[in-house]
Amino acid sequence: MNLLVRLGLILAVICFPLTGPAACSSSDAITLNISSAASLTAALDEINHQYELNGNVRVQVNYASSGTLQTQIEQGAPVDVFISAAAKQMDTLQNKGFLINNSRRDLLNNRVVLIIPDGSSLAVDEFGDLLDSAVSKIAMGDPNFVPAGTYARAAFELLGIYEQIQPKLILGSDVRQVLNYVENGNVEAGLLYATDAALSRHVRVAAAAPDEINAQIVYPVAVINTTKHAGPAGEYIDFLFGPEARTIFEKYGFNVIDQV
């Protein structure tokens, strides 16, 4: 009995620092809770580091897939700012009334590109070439919940070839899966965001989706209406559109949308 009680006390001491309340409302420093698409991890870490140096607002980020983040916000998780990798999740939240009016802005855009394994000798220069019989399998994210997949399908539909392409499609549940399929040569080609493709050194960008599609691809950002720090949240978003942040975003292959 003694041994176990002692063990319990030791544990309580070790873990106490972490058990404090999630939202500190009484101290000077405000902590902003950001939920961000995981694809922005590297860029946002650097940007937030800069942001914290400039002021006394702390930033805490929860990285996950946009779908998971949306679900968490819908269930009342404490989030101040949400950055999504596609418009779909933000639209859903907006329709359900989770956003502060007029706080939504389109932050980044991206492009859907066609990639092929590095040593491939396939002659693919445009999306239409995928109809060729030499291409038997094409990997892309599931259009239902992977943003890049949603836009890739839109591209095919725009070109009017989705129905013929569909039998060849291998759907992945995330970016990493699609990249793996292409890297290992399990598929002849794959469709991803340009920023995802840049993660791998074993694939080559062969073509880009039509501009009309790429123009639709946005990473929206908005303030969630249950926030207790609307002001600082707004200032944070402004910082994301500022010059320092832009430089960092571009370093990682993202394009900040010019504000009109």
Added chain:
Amino acid sequence: MTESYLSPLWISLQTVLTTTFITFFLGIAAARWMARYSGRYRNLIDGLFILPIVLPPTVVGFGLLVLFGKNGPLGALLSLFDTSIVFSWPATVIAAVIMSFPLMYMTSRGGFEQVDINIENAARTLGASEWKIFWTVTMPLAWPAIVSATILAFARSLGEFGATLMLAGNIPGKTTTIPVAIYFNIQSGNMDQAMVLVVIVLAISFASLAALAYWKGKARRTVPITPEAL
């Protein structure tokens, strides 16, 4: 750079130790109760206790999120005190406890059911209280099963991912455990970092298994608590 290894390691260590501690007592208590319970709702309660390992972890995580979110019963209660479990470190413990509890419960219960009821009855006729019987007869005789159960619970909580991500989120420095860190490193293409974390997890696993195997072997002939102590 090393911060990105130390942080998930430190968080995982705290989470796993706390979880195993809690699950150990909860699992044993539930197992003891159910091993000798013969009421009408036996199968129903048993099913409830085992449910978390039958469901996909993400589903369990979603259920917890609904429960602890602002609109859920527990979440609403907590928001009266201006706190929330979601995205906090205790959430990693809650998720891990829920996911490791069924293993601790099932294996311990098997151990308790194997103890000859006549032996426990003999202790009763000798005047020992139920509490004394549990600690001096039932537990020592079920000890190998208890140790196995603890190992399983420990391993499960070390590798817990789906429910943790849903409830605690992936907040580096706060709730990012090793499995979550590995996953997102792979997603981002940071293979080197992922590999280092994998090696760390393997090291922890082997070290713990060795320690527990040693403890189990030693405990074959001794009891943790002697009757005279009570």
Added chain:
Amino acid sequence: MLEVNIKKAIGSFSLDVNFSVDREILSILGPSGSGKTMTLLCIAGLMRPDTGFISLNGRLLYDSQKNICLSAQQRNIGFVFQNYALFPHLTVKENIAYGIRNYSREMNNGRVQELLELMHIPDLGNRYPKEISSGQQQRVALARAIAPSPDALLLDEPFSALDTPQRERLEYELIGLQEMYKKDFLFVTHDLAQGYKLSTRLAVFDSGCVAQCGCKNSIVTEPTNRTVAKLTGIKNLMEGHIVSINGRDIRVLVPELEKPLKILNSNHNHLAVGQPVFIGIRPEYVQLVDQEGENTICCNTLQLVDGVTSIHGRFNATSDVEKKYNFELDLLRFLSTGTAEGCSCLLYFPPERLVIFNR
């Protein structure tokens, strides 16, 4: 004194027993499934009856009307299980000491040593149960049960797994223990000889009821029903009815035999002329004779089997009626039977050895 009067029903089995034990060994005899173990469990507090009461030395352990039910821990009744139920993870000393209230360490050690010597196993203190023989394990189980000085001792077929020499030794030791402690001992067995040897009184169980309870001699010589008769070894049962009663002289006519049989029995208050009865006789009281006379029956020898100390014979009554009785006889070996298989012979049932009871 232990008084038991309980009823309990489980499924289609119903237990309804009423008996008492007064500073003696009472043996409960009966076939498997007759409720013996269930009764012990109820007395010990390990099972709860539906109604009734149990009291020990004036202390109410269970009373359904007053809603009293003491837990097993509070009853201070020792229990020796059929499979010993020793604590396998504790040494012999720790097993025996388990129930002793903690006084001082020296006092407890002294008591344990005292018991080890009483049970003739002084050197086994530090061994574990799996390291000692079953006879020794049984001694440890006994010592453990009496260590807390219980007010009564219950034993559930404790010697059934021992070989004969071990069993006989322990039976004598058990008698000695009871004489020493002068407490109520309740002993369950399926072996009549063992029960008879150990106890002054017997209770015969059958299908959850007490078929007969009383001093052992009267159970064996004056069974009151067929179950008890069979369990106590009375064979050669015949069905008939009483034709006359003259003081101790009772005549019973068994239809399949020609003449009425004469029985000498002093306990005939409940018997009346014309009453249907069973009569029977133990195999060891049947005799072989040369001449016909009172209580002789003409038979055919079916089989003669040599036993260690006796010859066992089976015979078939010769009669015109279709239903022929089979009789059994046990003869001491050194006496000659005077007959052989297949031959006819005369069996004699001594009147004072025949038992009679209601049908």
